[in-house]
Every structure is written in C-alpha cells, then in structure tokens.
Amino acid sequence: MRTRLPVFLLLISLLAAPAAGPTLAAPARDTLVYVADISDMISLDPAVAYEFSGILVAQNVYDTLVAFEGEDLTTLKPRLAQSWKITDAGGSWKVTFTLRQGVKFSTGRPLTARAVAFSIDRVIGLNKSPAFLFKDVAGLKEGDTKALNDRTVEVTLPKTASPQAFLSVMTFTVGAIVDPEEVAAHAAGGDRGEAWLRNHSAGTGPYALERWDTESRVILAANPNYWGTKPKLSRVVIQHVPESSTQKFMVESGDADIAANLTPEQARELGGKANVKVQKGRLLQLVYVGMNAKHPPLDRVQVREAIRWSIDYDGIIRSLLRGEARKVQTIVPEGLFGFNATAPFQQNTSRAKTLLAEAGLPDGFATELLVPTGPAPGGVKWSDIAAKLQSDLAKSGIKVTIKETTQAQLLNIYRAQKGQLVMILWGPDFPDPDGNATPFSDYTAKSIAWRNQYEDAAAARLAKQAALEPDPAKRKALYQQLTDRILHQGPYVVLYQPTTRFALGKSVQGFVWNPMAFAEFKTVSK
Amino acid sequence: MARYILGRIASVSLVLLGVSVLTFFIAHVIPADPVLAALGEHARDDQIEAFRRAYGLDRPVPVQFVVYLGRLARGDLGVSIRTRRPVAEDLREFLPATVELGTAAWLVALLLGIPAGILSAVYRDRPFDHLARLGALAGASLPVFWLGLVLLGVFYYRLQWFPGPGRLDVALSPPLLRTGLLLVDALLARDGAVLRNAAAHLILPALTLGLFSTAVIARMTRSAMLDVLYQDYVRTARAKGLPRRRVIVLHALKNAMIPTLTIIGISFGSLLSGAVLTETIFAWPGLGRYATASAVSLDFPAVMGVTLVIALLYTAANLLVDLLYARIDPRVRYG
C-alpha cells in the first residue's frame, strides 16, 4: 500500500514535465515588447479607429501631413507636408499643403496629392466614429479636398470652421494618408477597403503591420520604404496583458520592455528596483463629475457649488493617486492653449453646508452617483474614487448612492440626460482648447453640456468666439473668461488631470509619451 | 444504437433551440442598448441610426427574433456588435485557445482527481483521505482570479519555473495556424521549440482552471470507489484471498469509473465556462475573454454565439460519455 503515494507523485511530476526546460528567452535585441491592455482594439483602419490602442498602432503605421512631436502640442511640425499655408478666400478658408518629395508607401508606390484627397474623402464617406472631426469640426464634405498637382493639395474650409483647429485635427490618425491603389485593390462591396484595412496596413509610417492576432498581440515590422530615419528597433510587439500585476511581473522578468498600465502603488514599488525604471506620461484627460443641471436640487447653482466645496481633492490626488495627477478645476487641462490654472476649491464642509442652507436644503439631500467599472485614468479604480466622494459628500449632509455600471450602460443613461451625478473622463479629440470648450459649454453641440442639461447661451457664444479668434492674446483672454464662468456656473466638478506611468526595462531609451495618448516607437532603442 | 443516437441528437437540438430562445429573450426583453458601447461616447445621432439599421436593431423584437432564427438555421450566428465581424469568424479565432486550455485543465483534473479519489477511498477516514479531500476542496473554494495571480507571482515571477501569461513567449513566432490549437500546429510544423514553450505556457492556467474540477472528480471517484469496495463481489474476491491491490485494480476500479465518467463529461463543460476568469488573468486569447468583453459591451449576438457553442460542446461531451458507458458497462444497452 505504501507504494501508492509515489505513484501519485509520479503522476503529478508527469504533469510538470513540459516545464523541465521552459524557454525563458528574453525577447530579441531588435524587438520592443510593449505590454498593455488593448482589449478596446476594434480596427486599425485610420478612418475607423477611435480607441486608444487602435490609435497607438495607427500612429506608428501611418503618417499625417502635419504633426505635434513629443510632448509639445503647440508647435505644428511638418511631416508628409513640407509646408502649408492658410489663405482667406473671402467666403472660405483655403489651406494649401505642399507634399514632401520622395515619400513612398510601404507598398512601394509613391505618395501623391491624389492619395491625400482620397484619404480625407474616405474618412468622410465612411462616416465612422472619427468622421465628425472632418465633418463637424472642419465642416468638410467629400470633394472639398483637391489635388492641384502631384505635390499640392488644397482644402477648402467654410468660414464657420477654424483653420487652426483643422490643422490640429490633421495631426490625428483621422488625417493619416493611405495608399489609394492598395486600398482599391482590396475594396469589397463598396466598403472602400474598410474590411481589409481593419487588420492590414497601407501607409507611409516607420512601421508596417505584420499581423494582428485579436485579443493577443499586434506585431509591427519596420517599413523598408520609410522616408525618414530608420526606426532603431526593427520590430515592435504590442502584447495584450489585461492585468496590471501581470504586466509588472513581465517587465520585471525582462519578458517585456515597456508596461503601460501600472497603478501608482506598483510604480512606487518599481521605483526601487535595479532593472526597471519608471517614466511618467502626461495626459490631456480630465476626470470629472457631471451634475444634471435640470435635476432638482442640482438645478440650483448653490447646490452644485456646495458639492464642489465638499470634495477632498487633495486627498484623492495625494493619497489615492500618490500625487500623480494635477489638481485642475477648469474645463481646459494643462498642456492645451488657454489652460486656466485657477483651482479655488478644496474641502470646506462648513462652507458647503452654508451654501446648502442658502439653497433651502439645510439637512442636505440624497442623490445618485453613476460610475463606470474598471480603472480610472491614473490607475485607481473608479469605484474607489466614488467611495471617497461618497464619504466626502456625506460630511456635508449629501447622501450619495453609488451605481457602478459598465461604461456602455453609463453612456446610455448619460446621453439620455438621465444621470444625476455622473463620474467619467473626457479627453479632447484634437489638441486644441476647442476640443474641450465646445463640448463642455455648448448645449447645441449635443455633447457634455447637453448630457448635463446645461443650457448657457453666454458660455456657448464665448466658446464659438474663442474657437474662431485668430489672435492668440485675444483668444487666450476669451478662454480665461469662459473657463472662469464655467468653474462656478457650470454643472461640473473637475476632479483631476491624470498622469500615466510606464515601467521600462533599464536599457530602454527614447520612449516619449504624447499627451494625446500615444507613443511613436521609431525613436525607442534598447 | 443508431436509433438511440438519433434520438439523443434530436433532443440535443431541442435543447440548443431552447438555449437560443432563452439568450435572445435575455438580450432583447431587457432594454440594454449595445449601440453606444460599440460607437463610443462621441458618436453622432446619424451614425447611431446608421448602425442600428445596419445591424437590424431598428426592427421590432419579434421580427428580429425570426430573422435571428432564420439565420441560425443556416448556421449564421450574425455579426458581433463590438468587433463588427461575423460571430462565427470570431468564434473560430477564439475557440481553439479555450479548447486547448480546457483540455489541459481537464487532464489536470483527471490526473489529480482520479488517483486522489481512489486513494481517498482505499484509505478511507485515514490521514491521507482527510488531507486529499481537504486539499481538493480548498482548491475548489478559492476565487480563481486570486489563485491565478498567486500562482503567476510564485511560479513565474519568483521561482521562474514556468513562463508568464499568454500562449507563447514573445520571442517565438507562432507556427502557421491550421487548427488554432498551438500544440497541434507546432507538431504539424515540427517546431520543437514552440511545442515545448506552448506546453509550458499551458501549465499554470491549466492548474488554475483545473483545480475546481479536480475536487469534483476526486469526490465522485471516492464515493464511487467506496460503493464498489463494499459490494459483495469485491468482498468475495477478497475472501477468496486475492491480494487487495489486485482486487482494487481489476474489479473495483473498472466499476467505479462508470459514475465518475458522468462527472468527467459534465466537468468538461464547466471548464469551458470557468475559463472566463482564468483567461483574463493569464492574458489567454480565448472564448472566455471574448464572452466577458461581449457581455460588458452588451454585444448580444456574440454572447449568444458563445453560449450556443459552449452548450453544443457540453451536450456533445455528455453524449459521448453516454456512449462510452455502453462500452464499459455491459449492463447498459441502448435499444
């Protein structure tokens, strides 16, 4: 009988047999392994992609005519366009781009002005998520972009659009140039190549898409026809790893070079490790609570002000986020033109109570806070921030019930104007203050102001005026006026502007995070 | 026999029809709108309208149901709202990873559960019995996502015995995917390095996932063995002076396997669905994660597809088990 146990143990060891020699090979020298949660990836077609991970890939595979480089979101740099100029044509704006010479697509075909017109019209015609940037922000229709000759493109904008905002939009992946012949060759049933470009690439960028295994990894290989300086690493693997703890294991073990979704605590712990370094990345996002301005008692300005005076912003930023966020309280974040650093609010319970009493609610009131599931920007769970807000507001006599729900459900409620308090994030669609000002202040834009039923004609007028103002000094003053107004009148509690953290292998150099939430891998070496 | 199989297939189809009706009911009676989940918060009203039309979501629910059933009859599972690809295509991509993981976990459960159950029965109420039962139960009582993280932390991060998450090291490129099962594809491509690496990647997730079924199988084997061990023919065999080990191996084991087989069939199904949590922790690109992501974004065509496929596999596994009965147990006859 005693012989049974060894048999049992043998069985167990048999199980473990394949592990006898696990290949714990570090990734090759010329390959960058970037681990992140890329479960949002739907399409890599620049006319369709509007999710963080899809944009990250598209930014490295395609080029735009103009670009913001590194962390600088104010100086427009030439990319596929060598130069550009804006002319006032009376009834319209004309933006003329002169293309760089000798640029080839990864397919080997040369870049032409026709390709630019094709790409822009393709976005408008497909009318997918990012199309509004051309259609609404720039007021473009199909045919408004014309190839004057092989190297010159002319875009005609209506006078209601801002040429500066248009140029900002052109830095985004929606302005990426695709190879028209390649796309046409793979088009099926009038889809303008949408199905094929979903997981193939036809761009001029430093990398070309080698393969995309859904929910698993994206592999980029250096584009042999790239016009610029060759990328330092010839392959990039973007590996899907949803758990941040697992990402941390991988970067510490050397299985990954860059981990993208670390929590503040994990970053702090990694800061003390010899083989890993931690790098911060700025973001233009704002984490805010929207207050439904037609839902009593939130319709009273004092009540909304009382909520703003109830919250312990410093506690959230210093403790929960470990200081890795900026205290921003206006609707334009740091890093955009027109940023307003005013941050008057801090936790002041007695002041909040006084305000509530003025509003006729000396005993406070009960309300509901809607939050999404999962981690908020900054690496802390939405539910934790919600619990903190609940406890803060309770001190002022405001009884909050938290409703945590999937982002999908939350948006359904929010967009139907049925929220009371809704906590969510906002990131501008293009790096211009108008990317925040109009959504937050113009009710008719059917965006954030609309969702919170905040109808303020003066604010909307200011936003429109500021968007179109060509003189920087005057424009700055207008944004100052607008942000100051919304700070107290508006239906928002801006909680913080997050930063993000990356863990990098010690030898990784040249990684730069663009605050529009992507990185260009061509400068990275290891 | 043939008639029996036909009858079973008929009843399986009935069950599957029921499954699809039920999922459709869950998806459509409660007004959860999947469109915004797919289009994001910046979607314009005209885009939402176009999307609704494209996916037939603007039609009355009964019409949608008829369309759905009609498509289903032709083997068309519809288009996923989230990935915007045919659900069948998605399933083809994600199912193999889960089948591979599920099979490995199933092997873990068999190789650990059956011996543990047998030994527990043989050493009934002795320390080994208590230890084995307690161990198995504890393994089945832990939140899978915590267990998975701990296993990764200990065996990958600290001890470096096993590779990390995912199906394959980043350094290796997967072989030409024919079946989608990495082990099989590596064999077909005669790629020894990939084969070994993929096998090593399987161990921790398989252990995490298999522990629950291990407990179930061990428990079942134990009680089946106990039943048999005290039956007359076993006592007779012992009385005739046959060595105990021989009796156990020759007589008891074979008969005890019959009820165990049922539980093994059932557990394969539960493994497939248990993969939901394990796959997230181990970054395993399988059906479980697909199902989770689909449920979170209210992508009901996808959820219905996953449910149907798993229900199909589950009923198929049970049918297979029933047929195996006939081979093992001479008393069972199907007319």
Added chain:
Amino acid sequence: MHASTPASATAKLAAAHSRRRSLLLAARRSPLAAAGALGVIAFVLLALAAPLLAPQPPDAQRLEYRLAPPGRAFPLGLDQLGRDILSRILYGARLSLVVGIVVVALAGVLGTAVGITAGFVGGHMDGVLMRVTDVFFAFPPLILAMAIAAALGPSLTNAMVAIAAVTWPVYARLSRAQALVLRRQEFTEAARAIGLSDLRIVVRHVLPNALGPLIVQASFNMGEAILIAAGLSFIGFGAQPPIPEWGVMVSEGRDYITTQWWVPTVPALAILLAVTGFNLLGDGLRDLLDPRLRQR
C-alpha cells in the same frame, strides 16, 4: 397513538440518546465534516455579531493610514481607502450569508417545485419540464449569469437572481428523482386511497422524505453561490461599492497583490474558509444521510 407509557418513554429517550451518540460518532469518524459544521456555525455567528465585533464601521475611511499592514492597531490591515479590513470581512460575512440564503431559497424552491411536479405528475408534464431543465443545464453557468447580470444591470440583487437562475436545475433533477421513487411507495398510495389531494400528499409526505438530498445540495449551493458572486464581481456585475462583499474586495484589491498582499488575500482566504466549510458540511451530511455509508 397512546400517550407515553413508561416503556415508550424510555425507548424515546434511548433513541434520542443514541441519536446524539451517533452524531458524536459521526463527528469522530469524519472530523472533516465536523470541522465544516463548526466552520459554518462560526461563519454564521460572526456574520450575525458583525456590528458587535467590528472595530470600525465597514465604510469608515482613514486615508492617512491607508494600506497599513496587519498589525496591532489593525489586525488584518487597512485597504486602499484606509478602511479596516477586519471590519469589512465581518460585515462581508453577512452579505455572503444573505447571498447564500437567498440563492438557496430561490433556486431551491424553484428547482424543487419543478422537480417534484415533473416527478409526481409524470407524463408530458415531466417531459416538458425536464427539457426546460436540460436547457438551463446546458448553459455555461458563469456566462449565463454574466448575460443576465449584464442585461439587468450590476447589483447584488441581480447577481443573486442570476446565480439562482443557473443553479436551480440541480434541485430539479434531485427532487424529481426522489419524487419518482416516492410516488410508487405505499404511503403515497395509501394517502391517495383515503382521498388526500396531490398537493397535500406532496407537502405532507413527499417533500419531507425528499428533503435529505436537497439539504446536502443546499449546503453545496451556499458555497457555490459565494464563489459565483465573487466571479461576477470580478467582471463588474457584482455588489455596488462601497459594499464590503468579499468577491468585490478581492477583485478590487487585486492590483495590490504585489505591493500590499493583504488587501486581496484576506478576503480571498475568507471566501476559501466559508466555501470549504459549506462543502465539507455538505459532504458530511451526505455521508450521514446515505444509508449504505451509514451502515459501516
């Protein structure tokens, strides 16, 4: 039946005595079952006494001490918001208890009703009801629960409904099997003969006789419910914050596993102990109720 004669009184006493002895004997023979029973009793007591035992309210935040390790001041440490983990575990026990009881009640009543009806009425009714049960059986449990919870919206109540919806078929099968056996037994026939209604027969005779296996299943179901609830919380379809449900505590705390291990580990161990307790108890009860096993 006559009022107690001295003889029958002694017999009763002896029976009670021997029952107690056999219980003790059973406990000695299967210490695991006894441990399970003790664990379950402890769990219920802790849950009931949570307000008396908890050193802090479960939601009280002390940000300045957040993530403090277990020690003298905070026996099980503090979580990411500076809430006392011991207090949250104690209050969480109440929730787990509620989840378990509600699920068992919902699933048990529905399943037993379906099963007994099918078994007792038989014929077409049996066929239809059992096909319906098969449909639910064929569902992958977590995925069905997920779909239901996604459609209803995340909350503990909806999670309980979802869990009950995926666990009732076991009760149906068990009670049907019992009803089939009991239907043919003499007391049923006799009751029919004296004109008792079917409902009465079921309630007075069939149900009590079928109770054993159902109680065993209820014990397993309690553990199962706690585990599935934890799984739903992980996906985001569980209890709403800041409710100290154990599954939520593990899944919300899992990012801290490498830096402050106690945050997810303490609730994980609480789940382990409670679920193991119910499973051991279930195992023990089954041994106790199984006549073949009892003989030996």
